[in-house]
Amino acid sequence: MTPANPPAFATKLLESLVPARMSEALLGDLIEQYEAGRSRRWYCQQVILALVISAGREVRTNKLQAVRAVLIGYLAGASLSYFTTSLAGKFVGADMAVYTAYYVVFLPLCFFSAVVSGWIVHRLRPRAMVLVWAGFGPRRGYRGSCGVCLAALV
C-alpha cells in the first residue's frame, strides 16, 4: 500500500535545487501521479532524474559559474577535511584500531566537510550549482555527494 504522502526529503530536495520555473509544475505532476497510485520508488527516481537534468542544464548554460562552484567547493571541502582530520589524528590514540578510527572519526569528518562545502556553494547563486558540485569530485564518492546535497536542506 502506498503511504499517504510522497517522500518529503525528495520533495524538499527538488524544491531547493531545481529552479522554480521547472520544479513547481513538475512537483504538482509528481504528486498527482503519486496520488493516482505511483510508488515512492517511482517518485524518488523522477526526482533524481530531474536533479541530474537540472545539473546538466546549469553546466551548459552557466559554464563559468559551474567552474567557480567546483573550485570553491573543492577548496572549502579539501581544506576543511585536511584541517579536521589532521586535528583528529593528534587525538586518536595509537591503541585504536585502524578501521575503527576510519569509520568512527575520519569518515564522519570527511562527510561533515562535504556538507559544509555544499552549504558554502549553496550560499552562492544559482542554488542549483550544488548539484554540479555534488556530481563532481569522484574522489568523494556517493557519500560525499549525499553530504553536499544534504547541505541544501540545512
Added chain:
Amino acid sequence: MSDHLKDFELMVLLAVLRLDEEEAYGVPIANQIEQTTGRGAALASVYAALERLEDKGWVSSRLGESTAQRGGRAKRHFRVTATGVRRVREAKGALVKMWMGIRELQGGAT
C-alpha cells in the same frame, strides 16, 4: 541557442499539438508520447524539453489553478506557437524529402 529540433523535442511538440490546451500539461504529454510511440517519457525530461522549446519561442505556457490533489501546485498548460507549428512542418518536410527515393524503405511497413 541552437535552432536544431531534436527527436524528443519533435515528439513533445506533436504531443502538445494532439492535446487540447486544457489537457496539455506534463502528465498527459508524457502519456501521449508513451501511448503513441511505446517509448517511456520521464516527466522531468518532458519539462526540460518544454523549457528549451519555450526558450526558442516554439511553445508558450500559462499557469492554471492550483488544486489540493496536486499539493497546492498549479498546472502549467502549454500550446504550440505559430513559429512552433512552422518548425514542425519544416521538420516533417525535411524527413519526407530524405525518405523519398530510398529503395530499401519502399513498399513495406518496416
